[in-house]
Amino acid sequence: MKKLLILSVALGSLSSAAAAQNNELHVYNWSDYIAEDTIAKFEAETGIKVTYDVYDSNEVLEAKMLTGNSGYDVVVPTSDFLQRQIAAGAYMKLDKSKLPNLVNMDPDLMANAAAYDPGNEHAVIYMWGTTGIGYDVNAVAERLGADYVVDSWDLVFNPDVVSKLADCGVTFLNAPTEMIPAAMNYLGLDPNSTNKDDLEKGAALLEKVRPHIRYFHSSQYINDLANGDVCVSVGWSGDVFQAQARADEADNGVEVGYIIPKEGALQWFDMMAIPVDAPNPDAAHKFINFIMDPQITADITNYVWYANGNAASLPLVDEEITSNPGIFPTEEAKAHLWASKVYDARTDRLITRLWTRVKTGQ
Amino acid sequence: MSMQAHIAEPGRAGKWVRTVSGWFAGRGRTLVIAIPMLWLLLFFLVPFLVVGKISLSEAAIARPPYLPIWNFEDGILTLSLNLGNFQFLAEDSLYFNAYVQSLQIAFFSTILALLIGYPMAYVIARAPARLRNLLLMLVILPFWTSFLLRIYAWIGILKTNGVINNILLSLGIIHEPLVMMQTNFAVYVGIVYTYLPFMILPLYSTLVKLDESLFEAAADLGARPLTIFLSVTLPLSVPGIIAGSMLVFIPVVGEFVTPELLGGPDTLMIGRQLWTEFFANRDWPVASAVAIVMLIVLVLPVMLLQRTQPDEAGG
Numbered sequence: 001m002k003k004l005l006i007l008s009v010a011l012g013s014l015s016s017a018a019a020a021q022n023n024e025l026h027v028y029n030w031s032d033y034i035a036e037d038t039i040a041k042f043e044a045e046t047g048i049k050v051t052y053d054v055y056d057s058n059e060v061l062e063a064k065m066l067t068g069n070s071g072y073d074v075v076v077p078t079s080d081f082l083q084r085q086i087a088a089g090a091y092m093k094l095d096k097s098k099l100p101n102l103v104n105m106d107p108d109l110m111a112n113a114a115a116y117d118p119g120n121e122h123a124v125i126y127m128w129g130t131t132g133i134g135y136d137v138n139a140v141a142e143r144l145g146a147d148y149v150v151d152s153w154d155l156v157f158n159p160d161v162v163s164k165l166a167d168c169g170v171t172f173l174n175a176p177t178e179m180i181p182a183a184m185n186y187l188g189l190d191p192n193s194t195n196k197d198d199l200e201k202g203a204a205l206l207e208k209v210r211p212h213i214r215y216f217h218s219s220q221y222i223n224d225l226a227n228g229d230v231c232v233s234v235g236w237s238g239d240v241f242q243a244q245a246r247a248d249e250a251d252n253g254v255e256v257g258y259i260i261p262k263e264g265a266l267q268w269f270d271m272m273a274i275p276v277d278a279p280n281p282d283a284a285h286k287f288i289n290f291i292m293d294p295q296i297t298a299d300i301t302n303y304v305w306y307a308n309g310n311a312a313s314l315p316l317v318d319e320e321i322t323s324n325p326g327i328f329p330t331e332e333a334k335a336h337l338w339a340s341k342v343y344d345a346r347t348d349r350l351i352t353r354l355w356t357r358v359k360t361g362q
Numbered sequence: 363m364s365m366q367a368h369i370a371e372p373g374r375a376g377k378w379v380r381t382v383s384g385w386f387a388g389r390g391r392t393l394v395i396a397i398p399m400l401w402l403l404l405f406f407l408v409p410f411l412v413v414g415k416i417s418l419s420e421a422a423i424a425r426p427p428y429l430p431i432w433n434f435e436d437g438i439l440t441l442s443l444n445l446g447n448f449q450f451l452a453e454d455s456l457y458f459n460a461y462v463q464s465l466q467i468a469f470f471s472t473i474l475a476l477l478i479g480y481p482m483a484y485v486i487a488r489a490p491a492r493l494r495n496l497l498l499m500l501v502i503l504p505f506w507t508s509f510l511l512r513i514y515a516w517i518g519i520l521k522t523n524g525v526i527n528n529i530l531l532s533l534g535i536i537h538e539p540l541v542m543m544q545t546n547f548a549v550y551v552g553i554v555y556t557y558l559p560f561m562i563l564p565l566y567s568t569l570v571k572l573d574e575s576l577f578e579a580a581a582d583l584g585a586r587p588l589t590i591f592l593s594v595t596l597p598l599s600v601p602g603i604i605a606g607s608m609l610v611f612i613p614v615v616g617e618f619v620t621p622e623l624l625g626g627p628d629t630l631m632i633g634r635q636l637w638t639e640f641f642a643n644r645d646w647p648v649a650s651a652v653a654i655v656m657l658i659v660l661v662l663p664v665m666l667l668q669r670t671q672p673d674e675a676g677g
Contacts, residue, residue, distance in 0.1 A: 057641070059641035059642050059644075060641060062641070062644060063640065063641050063644070065425075066424075066425050066426055066427045066644065067425075067426055068425050068426065084423060087423050088423045088424050088425050088427065089424070089425055090425055167538075169522065176642065213627070214541075214544055214626075215544045215626060215627060216627045227523055228523065229521055229522050229523050230522075345421065345423070348643065348644075349643055349645070352638060352642045352643045353454075353456075355642070356456060356635075356638060359627035359628065360456075360627060360628045360630045361628055362455070362456045362459050362460075362630060
């Protein structure tokens with residue numbers, strides 16, 4: 001919240017000095033997902049006035065994209081959502097002649113992302129991360145014993161373990177297409193299976209641990225982990241690291257840890273794309289190219305603690321981050337990561353319905 | 363439409379209407395009525411028809427994410443109405459349960475707001491005239507802050523490390539923090555808090571108009587205060603009770619923000635279900651069907667109520 005305030009104050013003071021009215025750019029990005037000075041630097045360099053809005057769920061972004069006329073020039077959907085939105089015709093093809101900084105991107109990661117966007121025609125990797133477990137080191141040790149090794153989904157999916165943690169607060173992401181596959185993976189099933197029985201089994205596991213879950217939310221846990229209001233959260237890597245940083249900042253005695261569980265975790269890419277009806281596609285290309293500047297991307301990674309897809313930026317990223325296996329997984333951990341897949345409408349509905357059953361018992 | 367009538371001063375409004383309609387003579391009357399009608403048409407009927415149209419469509423991966431219900435090709439107009447969305451709602455007990463729980467939460471919230479609001483309205487109405495406006499302003503004052511901020515304030519009060527828990531812990535009354543956030547309790551607190559003024563204001567405007575000589579007469583005839591309240595005050599304030607209850611009950615049924623922010627995952631309300639259909643399932647047709655059914659669920663009882671209250675409804 002404080003960060004947002006500073007940002008909006010910074011934006012406000014800059015906006016008065018900004019240039020002509022049509023020289024505007026509207027960016028819609030995830031909450032807590034950019035360095036404090038990125039926008040200011042872009043405005044200073046280009047003279048384009050930026051309006052920066054945030055969301056905390058792909059679903060909200062998707063509703064805007066599918067409605068059309070969102071007014072945004074750059075948005076940052078996650079890879080599987082991007083794929084569906086491309087299919088619906090929501091994005092324009094990038095004009096790569098306007099994106100000279102593309103050479104900085106890691107070819108392997110871009111090839112991974114091409115699975116969702118063939119030929120990387122519509123989108124560029126902004127950041128990527130994993131969906132793992134954030135936890136309050138002391139609170140967990142207090143309840144499970146100091147020698148309990150936190151390295152597995154057991155922490156949230158094993159009823160014997162999670163029941164011991166329920167009193168200090170266990171939370172799940174409100175993201176059915178991430179939670180149910182994680183449960184399936186824990187059961188030894190293919191996390192990308194669309195088989196109804198497999199999905200039901202995954203949901204059944206979640207239902208079993210449901211009584212020990214405090215809430216299902218995709219951003220609240222950042223503050224709550226940092227404040228010690230909850231102690232275990234299935235969460236997105238960088239968000240958990242932000243909780244860690246906030247706890248350090250507040251010096252409140254809370255120590256937050258993050259693991260990519262040994263059974264594996266979801267790897268996702270958040271991709272910058274330009275809506276087909278963007279009011280200012282030219283400025284949008286400038287913005288995407290600006291973000292791909294090695295120093296700018298490195299600044300963002302240094303601030304939000306998410307891995308980026310920009311090979312040239314890595315030497316500029318803090319050692320503390322590049323050597324953190326929770327952010328840049330080891331080769332061994334990488335072998336267990338899985339990528340999300342786009343589901344057909346029927347599977348989507350089944351997953352959402354199962355999710356409602358998990359959450360409400362109905 | 364009985365509610366507004368009690369809040370506004372009917373006398374003054376009536377005079378104004380008479381003056382205006384005087385200007386326009388006979389035809390003007392229609393014109394004056396036409397303005398609210400046009401308003402309703404534009405901001406209620408048209409959106410309702412759009413939602414109705416979408417509810418008869420079929421979801422698709424497209425922009426917007428549903429298929430058009432009519433198709434004009436080679437001079438042939440094909441109309442395809444998909445009733446499957448409504449059928450789908452009937453087949454899955456989830457929706458029925460969500461409607462029932464929404465009605466239940468709305469019902470108990472209304473009762474709670476009435477129990478808290480009635481004494482407050484009564485005290486304000488009986489207070490010395492110079493104090494009344496001040497007290498009324500105190501009731502309305504919270505509206506000057508954003509509704510969202512007020513709900514966030516409740517999060518700060520109710521959460522595990524929040525104000526209430528910290529006070530109780532430091533006083534030694536409890537040893538483990540109470541879990542209040544993400545429970546139905548928090549939802550009731552948030553809803554009753556938010557909607558209380560909507561209960562107090564119509565109650566106040568009814569109570570303040572009651573003729574004091576009625577109470578004196580009752581007392582002269584030997585009635586005790588409780589009897590006076592039960593057999594004089596309460597029956598005479600029924601219009602205010604009904605108006606206040608409607609103003610609380612109807613919006614609470616469709617509440618989304620309060621249960622989303624304060625409620626637990628098992629607080630199943632139709633507003634949240636609508637969100638899920640619209641955003642998570644990106645199934646606009648089913649979401650629209652949910653909304654249409656909600657409207658019917660709400661409109662029918664209100665119409666029945668108006669019918670049983672012909673005098674009040676006319677007023």
